[in-house]
Amino acid sequence: MTESIRTQVGIIGGGPSGLLLSQLLHLWGIDSVVLEKHSRDYVLGRIRAGVLEHSFAELMREAQVGARMDREGQIHEGFFIAHGGVRHRIDLEKLTGGKTVMVYGQTELTRDLYEARDRLGGLVIENAADVRPHDVETAHPYISYRQGDETLRVDCDFVVGCDGYHGVSRQSIPKDRIQTFEKIYPFGWLGVLSRTPPVSAELIYATHERGFALCSLRSATLSRYYVQVPLTDSTDAWSDERFFDELRCRLPPEVATAMITGPSIEKSIAPLRSFVVEPMRYGNLFLAGDAAHIVPPTGARGLNTAASDIYYLYHALVDHYTGGDDSGLESYSSRALARVWKGQRFSWWMTKLLHRFPDDSAYDQSLQHTELDYLFSSERALASLAENYVGLPF
Ligand code: FAD
Ligand code: PHB
Numbered sequence: 001m002t003e004s005i006r007t008q009v010g011i012i013g014g015g016p017s018g019l020l021l022s023q024l025l026h027l028w029g030i031d032s033v034v035l036e037k038h039s040r041d042y043v044l045g046r047i048r049a050g051v052l053e054h055s056f057a058e059l060m061r062e063a064q065v066g067a068r069m070d071r072e073g074q075i076h077e078g079f080f081i082a083h084g085g086v087r088h089r090i091d092l093e094k095l096t097g098g099k100t101v102m103v104y105g106q107t108e109l110t111r112d113l114y115e116a117r118d119r120l121g122g123l124v125i126e127n128a129a130d131v132r133p134h135d136v137e138t139a140h141p142y143i144s145y146r147q148g149d150e151t152l153r154v155d156c157d158f159v160v161g162c163d164g165y166h167g168v169s170r171q172s173i174p175k176d177r178i179q180t181f182e183k184i185y186p187f188g189w190l191g192v193l194s195r196t197p198p199v200s201a202e203l204i205y206a207t208h209e210r211g212f213a214l215c216s217l218r219s220a221t222l223s224r225y226y227v228q229v230p231l232t233d234s235t236d237a238w239s240d241e242r243f244f245d246e247l248r249c250r251l252p253p254e255v256a257t258a259m260i261t262g263p264s265i266e267k268s269i270a271p272l273r274s275f276v277v278e279p280m281r282y283g284n285l286f287l288a289g290d291a292a293h294i295v296p297p298t299g300a301r302g303l304n305t306a307a308s309d310i311y312y313l314y315h316a317l318v319d320h321y322t323g324g325d326d327s328g329l330e331s332y333s334s335r336a337l338a339r340v341w342k343g344q345r346f347s348w349w350m351t352k353l354l355h356r357f358p359d360d361s362a363y364d365q366s367l368q369h370t371e372l373d374y375l376f377s378s379e380r381a382l383a384s385l386a387e388n389y390v391g392l393p394f
Pocket of ligand 2: 048049050051203216217224297298299300
């Protein structure tokens with residue numbers, strides 16, 4: 001016989017979106033179960049986002065998981081764009097009337113969320129195989145999964161798909177009930193994490209004729225660097241030496257000279273893609289985060305947009321359970337998508353502004369230069385960039 005667990009909200013995916021939702025619901029007395037395909041160590045081993053917008057940091061505090069982030073994270077008041085060998089500072093604080101971003105790794109944030117779920121007795125089932133949502137068009141949906149030879153099920157009122165771009169939730173929706181929008185870029189980002197002091201206290205996004213590069217960081221002793229590479233490249237072709245030579249080449253000379261390099265402790269290639277699914281709901285299945293949309297990492301929007309989905313959905317579920325008010329659930333998809341598309345626009349714009357596109361004509365390249373010249377000559381253009389980078393209001 002299939003063993004069954006009963007909960008209010010069944011969450012597929014134990015990444016940041018799923019864990020944050022489960023934690024916020026818990027604080028309102030709403031029960032949830034998180035089903036994660038991989039082990040916790042595997043999830044924590046993925047090096048991804050580093051920049052959190054102000055509203056996300058606030059949501060972490062509201063979820064009572066902001067203490068370590070506030071202690072160890074760094075507030076950044078600006079960042080640089082390097083172009084033509086010159087660094088231009090984007091003064092986020094001045095341009096937005098006081099807003100900043102928080103540099104705190106996705107790994108650390110996810111670890112904090114796992115610890116909070118443990119502390120409060122939240123159920124996060126790891127290594128759940130063959131996870132599948134069922135009967136989501138009815139008032140009695142359930143999720144089936146396997147552990148070893150055993151098939152188990154979670155009965156719930158709502159299923160939330162927080163299982164990322166490759167997850168099962170979106171794929172379980174009939175194709176004629178959703179529309180997808182997609183743009184694939186002809187390059188990826190090769191990222192390296194190294195235990196070295198960062199070359200710059202603030203991030204440097206560099207545009208260069210050999211391609212884009214980014215100098216980021218996780219702490220005073222941990223650097224995160226990226227270079228744009230062709231999609232056909234593999235990490236095997238990139239020794240640490242080749243990586244740092246290429247990175248230096250794309251940076252202004254004074255930055256390249258100051259860089260301290262060391263052995264990589266992680267090296268991976270991420271393809272760049274823009275993707276949105278509409279609507280973000282099918283019956284009693286709701287999609288959130290990368291399960292519903294992804295962006296190229298250039299604008300640092302992915303995790304931040306996932307956080308705004310969770311904000312809307314958590315309020316909608318609280319209104320449903322505490323006041324019998326379903327208006328938030330009804331409007332979830334359209335509210336979330338309005339902000340999702342603004343994140344798509346900004347990420348696409350930053351990507352187009354800073355990367356070398358292999359098929360670009362001389363005309364396209366001149367436009368790109370003009371766009372950069374205009375940006376650095378106009379306080380209003382800079383203010384628009386800054387407003388989007390620190391995050392539009394939820
Ligand atoms: P995920 O993190 O993908 O989590 C989904 C979870 O679901 C995973 O743990 C997965 O194992 C699990 N899962 C998948 N399938 C199943 C299944 N069938 N059953 C059960 N579980 C399943 N964003 C920013 O905001 N700022 C940044 O600075 C930034 N930098 C980035 C840099 C890089 C190199 C990359 C690749 C991304 C970056 N992002 C950034 C994007 C950010 O990492 C993602 O948007 C974020 O991980 C989305 O979180 P999520 O929980 O929605 O999805
Ligand atoms: C990172 O530190 O990994 C990072 C920072 C900013 C981005 C993307 C990635 O835009």
